[in-house]
Each structure stands twice: as C-alpha cells, then as structure tokens.
Amino acid sequence: MKRLVIVANRVPDPKERGATAGGLAVALQDAVNRRDAMWFGWSGKTAEATAAEPSLLRQGRLTYATLDLGDSDYRRYYQGFSNGSLWPTLHYRLGLAQFSRDDYAGYREVNAAFAGALAPLLRPDDMVWAHDFHLFPMGAELRRRGSRQRLGFFLHVPFPPPAVFAGLPRSAELLADLAAYDVIGLQTEDDAAHLRAALAAEGHAEAAERVSAFPIGIDADAFAKLAERAVEKQEMARFRRSIAGRALVIGVDRLDYSKGLPQRFSGYGQLLARYPEQRSRVTYLQVAPVSRGDVAQYQALRRELDELVGRINGDYAEPDWVPLRYMTRPVPRPTLAGFMRHARVGLVTPLRDGMNLVAKEYVAAQDPADPGTLVLSRFAGAAPYLKGALLVNPLDPDEIAEALDQAMAMPLKERQERWEPMAAEVREGSARNWCQKFLAALEG
Numbered sequence: 001m002k003r004l005v006i007v008a009n010r011v012p013d014p015k016e017r018g019a020t021a022g023g024l025a026v027a028l029q030d031a032v033n034r035r036d037a038m039w040f041g042w043s044g045k046t047a048e049a050t051a052a053e054p055s056l057l058r059q060g061r062l063t064y065a066t067l068d069l070g071d072s073d074y075r076r077y078y079q080g081f082s083n084g085s086l087w088p089t090l091h092y093r094l095g096l097a098q099f100s101r102d103d104y105a106g107y108r109e110v111n112a113a114f115a116g117a118l119a120p121l122l123r124p125d126d127m128v129w130a131h132d133f134h135l136f137p138m139g140a141e142l143r144r145r146g147s148r149q150r151l152g153f154f155l156h157v158p159f160p161p162p163a164v165f166a167g168l169p170r171s172a173e174l175l176a177d178l179a180a181y182d183v184i185g186l187q188t189e190d191d192a193a194h195l196r197a198a199l200a201a202e203g204h205a206e207a208a209e210r211v212s213a214f215p216i217g218i219d220a221d222a223f224a225k226l227a228e229r230a231v232e233k234q235e236m237a238r239f240r241r242s243i244a245g246r247a248l249v250i251g252v253d254r255l256d257y258s259k260g261l262p263q264r265f266s267g268y269g270q271l272l273a274r275y276p277e278q279r280s281r282v283t284y285l286q287v288a289p290v291s292r293g294d295v296a297q298y299q300a301l302r303r304e305l306d307e308l309v310g311r312i313n314g315d316y317a318e319p320d321w322v323p324l325r326y327m328t329r330p331v332p333r334p335t336l337a338g339f340m341r342h343a344r345v346g347l348v349t350p351l352r353d354g355m356n357l358v359a360k361e362y363v364a365a366q367d368p369a370d371p372g373t374l375v376l377s378r379f380a381g382a383a384p385y386l387k388g389a390l391l392v393n394p395l396d397p398d399e400i401a402e403a404l405d406q407a408m409a410m411p412l413k414e415r416q417e418r419w420e421p422m423a424a425e426v427r428e429g430s431a432r433n434w435c436q437k438f439l440a441a442l443e444g
C-alpha cells in the first residue's frame, strides 16, 4: 500500500488519540492506522521565523512532521489571508472579507515553505492529500519543486458561486493553483458545481473534470457508544437533575460568525415570546468554545452573544429557571455526546457550513427508542443528506422559533420516522467511507 502523506494547517497532537481527538484526526485515523503515513503541517507554535526544516516524531508507522511559523507569517498567512480573507469569502460573506497584498504574499510564502520542507521527505510513490483552504497553492508549489506524486486536495468549507469567489482579489491565481491537484474534493454537489464553474470560467476546463463531491462523515457507532456510556455517568445525572424534567435543546459550535449564533439565540427568544407555554418546558444549552479569539470580528461576535444571552435570560428567567445556559469553554467529547443524547432537540443553524459534523453527531447520539429532533439550517452541507431534519432558514428567527415549537410537540412515531433514515445515512456515510472513496479516486 502506498504511503499516505496528509498535509494540513494543523497537525493533531500525537498525545491526543481516540476519544479525545477532534475533527480531521478522527476522520483520518482509520486510513492512518492501516498503512505508513505522515502528518505534515504547522506545529501550532510560533517562532521568530518560519522553520526551514520540520521536526520529526515517529510513532510506529506514523510520522509527525511539523514546522513552527514565524510571527509575521502567522499573522499574514493564518490570521490575515486564511481567516480574514478566504474564510469569509468561502462562506459567502464577501462583505466581511479583508484583503491586503502583504497578507496574500505571506500566504503564498508559507505554502511555498511547506512545499519546500515537504518535498525532500517525499518518496516517489507517496500519495499526498492536502486539506482545506490554507493550502490552495501548496500542490502547485510541490510541482514547481519537481513533485510527480499523486496530489489530492479536499476543501472542508463551502465553495461559493463563482461571482462571489471572483470578488476576492487574486482569486484567479488560487484557481490556477488548484489545477496542480489530481483530485479535488468538496463536501456537496453544489460546492462541486460552483468550483467547476469557477475553474472553467478561468480556462481550467481540465482541472474542472477532477472536481467531485466527497461528503465527510463521522464514526457513528463510536459516537453512539460514547453517548450511551456518557448518560450513565454521575455528572450527567447531576446535569439531568438540574434540568428538572424540562426538555433540553442543545447547540454545539465553535464560536464563529458562520454558525448563525445571534440569529439562533433570537430564534429561541422568539420561541419564548410567541409560545409562552414553552417557558415551563424547555432549557437551551449552547456550548460555543471561543475560537480565533485574537481576530477582531470574533471578539465583536462574542460581545454580541454575551449581550443577547443576558437579554434573553433577563427577560424570561424565573428564580428557579435559566432559559439559556451558555458555555464558552471547551467540553470533553464524551460529555458533549451525553448532552446530545439527552437533548430533545439538536439546534444546528449555521448561515453556511461545509458539512457540519455536529448535525451528524446529534443524529448518531440519539436513543433509537426515543430519538430527538434535529432542527437544521438549509445552508449546512449536511442538509441535503439529512432529510428527516426540520430545515430552517437560519437568518429567520421566527422560522427557528416555529421549528423549535414543532420539534417540542413532535410525537414519538414521527420522531422515529424522521430519525431512522438519518441514522442509516450517518452510519453509511462514515468517516471511513469518506476517506476510502477519496483515496480510491486519488490512487487513480
């Protein structure tokens, strides 16, 4: 079997494996366990200058190769162009995008530095799989250094209609860079169609043919077990007591403006305002760990949410009831899984999202004998795959309130009828299958 080289902005911590690890590390674990593999990327640390050579750590068949980033590269490549320009543009939010040529130069320089450090480590028959928007130019930089390996790219976030992407300065160069990859994966058919059109419009018709949808998934059985075990724990018993028989609505998101949190909180406020009988029945727990806390827009979002939470609780709380519980600290995955299993409603309303794994985790965590209802944004990548959800426009707080009211009243039979096909879909579209399908395409 060919060695797999995974390139990602962040390399997972070698100490965090299994249940404690998150996201990409979990999704790729299976592929990495079965063959020789290398994780290549940023160490998560900054230094005076970006390292020219990676530090290597071997763990059995797996090698971690990581680079420290220079302070100025971190600002330009990571905070600047990746998070400040590309992230909002790819989430259809051109109005939030900031652009500077200096940041863009930093982005290209770090991609070149990654390729420069990686190229000498590559064997002729390696397969290279680059992840996400931080690495559009990395494949082209490898090719410039003589790489002939199969190069794959997967975009975890949405790809907007070509006219939106074209609004980003230098976007045509990024499309030209993508043409260096042999396989280009996106989350949904819509994303794939957008990218194909954008590539074709820039004269990269051949590259457009290499674009396909590979919807990412989770390890549903493992998550279900985690959830089942979590509810037996003492801390869950304490939590259930504190809910005092009320139905739980759960939200779990990184604190990010793409997740639609202000509109979601307003939607919950509308539920309490328009359906007063719900006040004695419901408690909403939102877990939203701070993310990118050093970026101004994220600080502003946090202030906005602090105010909204205060307003909703101030307006509706009773001496013995807090309507909205809000945590910005990270919560261990087993505890999250337990919250999800106990929740009568999973509330997942991003304004745009590549896939949204929380929606799939909520489905996987449910008790088949008494499943809850998923209220899902129609603009999450998961929406076309999870047809049993109540779909909402996340910009419309009234629609969110109506869906919450409907979810709270939904009889068991309907909940099961909606949940069963979703559970099958989540099991079927697993992280393992996602990985295998992409690697099969990459192998050619």
Ligand code: ADQ
Residues within 6 Å of the ligand: 022, 023, 156, 157, 216, 252, 253, 254, 287, 288, 289, 329, 330, 331, 332, 333, 336, 353, 354, 355, 356, 357, 358, 359, 361, 381
């Ligand atoms: P994210 O934007 O981070 O991922 P998401 O898909 O929901 O969004 O994944 C978040 C993961 O982190 C989930 O596994 C979730 O359980 C976990 N998580 C969230 N809050 C947590 C907390 N408080 N404590 C512990 N874990 C927490 C990006 C894209 C998505 C795409 C994924 C995968 O933005 O659209 O689905 O990559 O491709």
